Amino acid sequence: LKPFIRVAVTGAAGQICYSLLANICKGEMFGADQPVVLHLLDITPALGALRGVTLELEDCSFPLLVDFVVTDKPAEAFADVDVAILVGAMPRREGMVRADLLKANAGIFKAQGAALAAHAKPSVRVLVVGNPANTNALIALTTGSSLPKSAFTALTFLDHNRLKAQVACKLGVAVADVRNTFIWGNHSKTQYPDVSHGTVTNADGSLSRVMDLAESAWARDELVTTVQTRGAAVIKARKLSSAMSAAKAITDHMRTWWFGTEPDDIVSMAIYSDGTHYGVAEGIIFSFPVTIDAATGDINVVDGLDIDAFSQSMLDKTQAELIDEREAALAFLAE
C-alpha cells in the first residue's frame, strides 16, 4: 500500500456524503492501494449526526480507512490535506431570494478558501460541490489566493454524466460508447449540454456522429432542457435532491483528476477561466471540455472545437449568468 493521503470532506453529515464517504473508502476515487485519513467537517449542530456517520464508517471496517478527524473548525479540517471536497453549503430555504443564498455561501466559502490557503498542503486539489458551486469556487479561490488558481474546480460532472446517459438512452447504445459530449458554463439551468461534437463508437470501432443519428430539434431543445432540469426532476420524484448520482459524479471528477483522462476521452469540469478559451471572460469558474494529464494532474481545455451560432448563444447566456453571480458575490466579499 502507498503512504496515506489526507482528504477533507465538508458537509460530511449530509446526504451526498453518506454515499460519497463509502466511495472514497472503497478506493473508487484514489485507487485500491491508496489509504486515506478522512477530515470530516460539518457545522456544530450537525456533529451529533456526523458521529452516527463515523460509527458506521467504523462498522464498515474499510481496509483503506486509516483514521478520521471530526471537526466543526475549517482550520482543523484542512490541516495538511491533499484533497478538499467542499460539499457543505447553505441550502436555499423558503423565502430566501437568490441574493440571500449567494451572500450566505459567500461567507462560508470566503472562510474556507482562507483556511485552505493557510492550512492545506500547497499541492491541495479542491472540488467545490455546494451550490452555487461555480461562484462558491470563485470565492474560495479569491480568498485562498496563495494557492494556484488551478487548484480550484467545481462540479459539473453530474451534468456531464446525465447528458451522456440521455444520449445513450435516446440512441439505444451503451454509455461507454458515447464520447465528446460535454457541459459548458454554470452548474445551473443556464448550463449548455452540448452534443454537437458527440460521437458513438460502433461495434466495428468506427464512429458515428450523434448529430447524424438524432434530430437536431431533439439535441437543441428536449435534450438540453432534460439535462438542465434533471436535478429538479429528481427532487420532484424523490422529495430529496440527487445524492447517489452526485456522489458518483464527485468520485468520477476526483478519480479523473487523480489518474488522468482515458485516451480519446473528454470530460467536463468547471475551472478558472483565464480568458484564452472560446472567448469566455477571464475570472469566472466555467465548465469546459477538458482532458487531464495523468503525470502532472494539469487540467487542459480542449481548444479548437467549432462553435456554431446556436452553441455560441448558449455559451453567451451561461457566461452572462456567471458574471452576474460573480459581481453579486464579490460585492458581499467587499462588505
Ligand code: NAX
Ligand atoms: P444536505 O443538506 O443533505 O447536507 C449538507 C451538509 O452541509 C449538512 O450536513 C450541513 O450541516 C452541512 N453544512 C452547511 N454549512 C456548512 C459549513 N459552513 N461547513 C460545513 N458543512 C456545512 O445536502 P446535500 O444533498 O448533501 O447537498 C450538498 C450540496 O451539494 C448542496 O449545496 C447542493 O445544492 C449541492 N449539489 C451540487 C451538485 C453539483 O453538481 N454541483 C449536485 C448535487 C447537489 O445538489
